[in-house]
Amino acid sequence: MAHISGTAPNILQIIPRLDGGGAEATTLEITKALTAAGGRSVVVSEGGKMADAIIAEGGEIIHAPVSSKNPIIMYQNINRLARIAEAQNIDILHARSRAPAWSSLWAAQKIGKPYLATYHSKVHDSPKLKIFYNSVMTRGERVIANSAFTAARIRSVHKIAPEKIDIVPRGCDPEKFDPAHISQTDITEQSAAWGVQEGEFVILCPARLTRWKGQMVLLEAVARLTGNFRLVLTGNTFDKTGAESRFAQELKARASEMGFTDRLVFAGHVANMPLAYAVSDLAVLPSLDPEPFGRTAVEAQAATLPVIVSDAGGFRETVREDDASSDSPVQRTGWRVPPGDVAALTARLQAVANLSREELSTIGQAARQWVMENFTTEKMCAQTLQIYQSVIRDYYGA
DSSP, X not given: OOOOXXXXXXXXXXXXOOSSSHHHHHHHHHHHHHHHHTOEEEEEESOOTTHHHHHHTTOEXXXXXXXXXOHXXXXXXXXXXXXXXXXXXXXXXXXXXXXXXXXXXXXXXXXXXXXEEEEOSOOXXXXXXXXXXXXXXXXXXXXXXXXXXXXXXXXXXXXXXGXXXXXXXOOBOTTTTOGGGSOHHHHHHHHHHTTOOTTOEEEEXXXXXXXXXXXXXXXXXXXXXXXXXXXXXXXXXXXXXXXXXXXXXXXXXXXXXXXXXXXXXXXESOSOHHHXXXXXXXXXXXXXXXXXXXXXXXXXXXXXXXXXXXXXXXXXXXXXOTTOOOSSSOOOSEEEEOTTOHHHHHHHHHHHHTSOHHHHHHHHHHHHHHHHHHOBHHHHHHHHHHXXXXXXXXXXXX
């Protein structure tokens, strides 16, 4: 049964697991928005630590082996998803990952319901088999891209019409990251836990500890700076076996060679990121490859923290420089540097560290305003619900 404008639809969101990450967080946020609008969010997944949060926001969880890439299980999932969609009176099947997307597409075709997908990850342009496998994300009524960069990559690689692509940037909750909610006591305690000394300039790299995120480049740059600096790297330092990862070992060895060990902090998984931002003076995201969107740059700016990012991918949309073209009165919110360029990053870090507290605060306040204008969860959810209604009208003629 089709819904008409003014009512919220029933959406089947299909995602492999709910263990955390951008796609999982968006699944939760859309669940909350659908419930608030009077619709329903049924999430098919293998479960995970975010399952309880989905239920708490009014969503429903149905367990199925949708993370499997086994062709037999993927084939069996077609009937599973078709039965679920019909039993739950689903209006749209919305896939958030590639493996379950094939089953979702075929299930939707089998029962005559619309299918769409969100392209959360990188758009690969080789090899040909991978391009074909990933093309399932574009075979529905629409494909949602998390940035203009991702949308351009989809058009280029998958050769689909621009009108089939909707750009919906990821959002964050500015209230959650408002530093006004952080007590000075908490800041003092966290600073002590990280060993921050009086007068140190704290540089935070809020990213997974993996080579392509650029932590080695950042370490090389910070070690060359003149002044008192402390570098804090977030992210788990252990591999899947529980042993220290090879990359963490390499970072520690390089820090030792440069005499920087005492000022390098491996913070591990950080549960309270608003507090981490409040303790820091600058966030740096020096990714070596283009980020499809770059959620943490948005979160840091929402926390009034100036940022330095790589000049590539989604960062070009989320971090504003003085010469950016936009209707917004907001000017600089951070800086962009060429990916992998240690010299350029060193120079930029030194220049930023030499700014006054007042100048950094002005940039931080502009960054928060920029996020509130463009990258809020509320805006993301509103755009997504509008897409659902548009797809329903086009597909059902409602």
